[in-house]
Amino acid sequence: MRVWAVANQKGGVGKTTSAVALAGLLADQGQRVLVVDLDPHGSMTSYFGHDPDQLTSSVFNLFQHNGQVPEGLAAALLLDTSHPNIQLLPSSTSLATLERQSASQGGYGLVLSRALAQLWNDFQFVIIDSPPLLGVSMINALAACEQLVIPVQTEFLALKGLERMVHTLNMVNRSRKQALPYTIVPTLFDRRTQASLSTLRMLRRDYADHLWQAYIPIDTKLRDASLAGVVPSQLDTGARGVLAYRALLRYLLAQSLSRREQVA
Ligand code: ADP
Ligand code: MG
DSSP: OEEEEEOOSSSSSSHHHHHHHHHHHHHHTTOOEEEEEOOTTOHHHHHTTOOTTTOSSSGGGGGGSTTOOOTTHHHHTOEEOSSTTEEEEOOOGGGHHHHHHHTTOOOOTTHHHHHHHHTTTTOSEEEEEOOSSOSHHHHHHHHHOSEEEEEEESSHHHHHHHHHHHHHHHHHHTTSSSOOOEEEEEESBOTTOHHHHHHHHHHHHHSGGGBOSSOOBOOHHHHHHHHHTSOHHHHOTTOHHHHHHHHHHHHHHHHHHHHHHHHO
16 A cells, blocks of 8 residues: 655645545556545545535544544545545544644544554555645644655745745654655646746756656646546546646656665
């Protein structure tokens, strides 16, 4: 099982879209994929047609057992999606209370890792969608994954969010055995705007080592897919946005493979 997380401490940068698009492409290839919604807003949960305000069971249940995860609990929380190879560990709005509830207590950082360990044989890939704030959920996502994808909207304000995210990562890395590898993905790129072009230039200058060299263009098909509740490749396998995510997936898989070879 390979676990990837998508995170950025800024909203509206394409986190959920990236998580769903990558999961969809992996699932199209026949991989069994689990998507985990760790955002209390539950955008990914809504994307797949479930209402985060109504759900009585969600990823939040994992956090109600003093940091341990009872056997079988993770599997019991899974929901089907519009894609036969994708299952969803949904969020619910109650997840918002988590940050308050356990801020004063330690021991909650590995809950998601423990839950995923129970599902190790059921899925080949896990894609985690994280909230845009640093809290228990984000810490769980970073602790559980082996590779991080940071979508960055190609506009000036987005660089600030990226700085914060990299700062968080450096902090988290101090308590990991190995630094968490990450890939910055320029998103919502519009070649006609100066902001897109100069942001891309700055990313290439300041973050060259961790930057995916291409970008995800603005593509309304991605929004249409979310309205239809299907992964983008199910809506239009040749859409520009889908082609870009396919190229990104190839890159991420190659990165992950080369790291494994270094270890072996
Ligand atoms: P986040 O999860 O970071 O808050 P989302 O993935 O929900 O961001 O994206 C925010 C909005 O932008 C959504 O309405 C989504 O459909 C849209 N969107 C994301 N990426 C693109 C893109 N490449 N082209 C057009 N619309 C996009
Ligand atoms: Mg989101």
